[in-house]
Every structure is written in C-alpha cells, then in structure tokens.
Amino acid sequence: MGSGTWRRIVAWLRSGLGYNSGMKSRLVIDLSRLPEDGERFEGELPAEIFDLPPEDAQATGPLIYDLFVQRFGSELLLSGNLEVPFEFTCVRSLHPFIQTIRLDPAAISIEILREGEMDVTEALREEVLINFPHDPRCEEGDVEQECEIDSRYLAVDKLEEPEVETAPRDEASTGWNALDALKDLKDQL
Ligand SMILES: [Zn+2]
Numbered sequence: 001m002g003s004g005t006w007r008r009i010v011a012w013l014r015s016g017l018g019y020n021s022g023m024k025s026r027l028v029i030d031l032s033r034l035p036e037d038g039e040r041f042e043g044e045l046p047a048e049i050f051d052l053p054p055e056d057a058q059a060t061g062p063l064i065y066d067l068f069v070q071r072f073g074s075e076l077l078l079s080g081n082l083e084v085p086f087e088f089t090c091v092r093s094l095h096p097f098i099q100t101i102r103l104d105p106a107a108i109s110i111e112i113l114r115e116g117e118m119d120v121t122e123a124l125r126e127e128v129l130i131n132f133p134h135d136p137r138c139e140e141g142d143v144e145q146e147c148e149i150d151s152r153y154l155a156v157d158k159l160e161e162p163e164v165e166t167a168p169r170d171e172a173s174t175g176w177n178a179l180d181a182l183k184d185l186k187d188q189l
Contacts, residue, residue: 025049026121029069029076031112038070040080047084049125057132060098061085065124071112078108078120084128088136093149097141101128 025046047059067080081104087096110123138145 026119027065027124029118029120031071031076031115031118034069034071036071038068040066040068042066045121045124049121050084050128057086057088057136059084060087063124063128067106069120074112076110076112076118076120078106078110078123080106082106082124082128085142086132088133088141090138090147091135093138093147095138095145095147097136097138097145098143099133099136099141101131103127103131 025048027041027043027045029041042065044062044064046062049063050059052058061084063082063084065080065082067078067082069076069078071077081102083100083102083104085098085100087098089096106127108120108123108127110118110120112118133140137147139147
C-alpha cells in the first residue's frame, strides 16, 4: 500500500468524525428488521460523503451500491458491488482525469458492536478509498487520454539540475569547481 493511500485513510478518519448519523445521505441497516437470510440494499450515497481535502482526488458523482446484507453472529457481511467516479491527477503528466472506482465483487465485513441501527456508510467509504489506484495514470481513466508530460514541467526539471554537472569541462579546474560547488551546497544546508 502506497503512502498516498495511507494519507487518504488518515484524512478520512479525521473527516469522518464530524458526521451526523441522522442525515439521509447515509446507509443505515436496522439490525432488528434485517431478515435472518439477509436483504438486498440498492441505492446511492452523495459524493459529499467522501469529503477529501481539496488537493486530493474528488468524487464527481454518487456512490452507487447494490449490496446483499446478511448477519453472521457478531458480523455484518455486505456483498455485491460499489462504484463511484473520481477525478484523479495523473502522477506522470499531472493531467486531471476521471476514473470510476468499481468494486465488483465487493465484500465488506463489519463487526457488530451494538444492536439496533448500524450506519455502514463509513465502511463503504473506506472500502472505496483503500481501493484507489496507488499511482493514478490518465491512461487508465474512463476516457482514454494520451499521457503526455507537459513541457513546462520538463523546463522546471532542467533548472533544478545541480550546477556541478553544467560547470565548464576545463581539465585543470573541474575538480576545484566541483569542490566549490559542494562547499556552496554545504553552506546552503
Ligand atoms: Zn498522464
């Protein structure tokens, strides 16, 4: 799992704390009404449930779920499929692109901590987030896109090359130039 994914999970844990479980934008399972042989739940949850920091990927549509929910002792099993479109930024070309995260099949097991109503929204949210691409690439988007690196970024890379490499190749002084460059570097640190 990449560090980016962990960053998203941490962001999710932080942002999830403020949720009001009484809102209708949640999927709540009433355990007391859930048939022993399970029940199917279909619907949509608004994109807002993801509520990720602006520099992160953003949901561009609702989370669509079609799940069969069944209880096994102290565990609630949700199986079926989930899908939700996100706008990612390509790690190579930095282009924004839309990729639908599709979990089919999805299987989510949640421990039942208390009886009554159980809000499973955050479990669905987490399942989507941990299935984000580690290195989003625009070629893998819903609409095929050519992954071209913007020449502006190439120019920036050139400016950042260490000066040692562009120093004049004078045989007698190259060694000293390199040493001076190292000294300068040390002073800057
Ligand atoms: Zn790209």
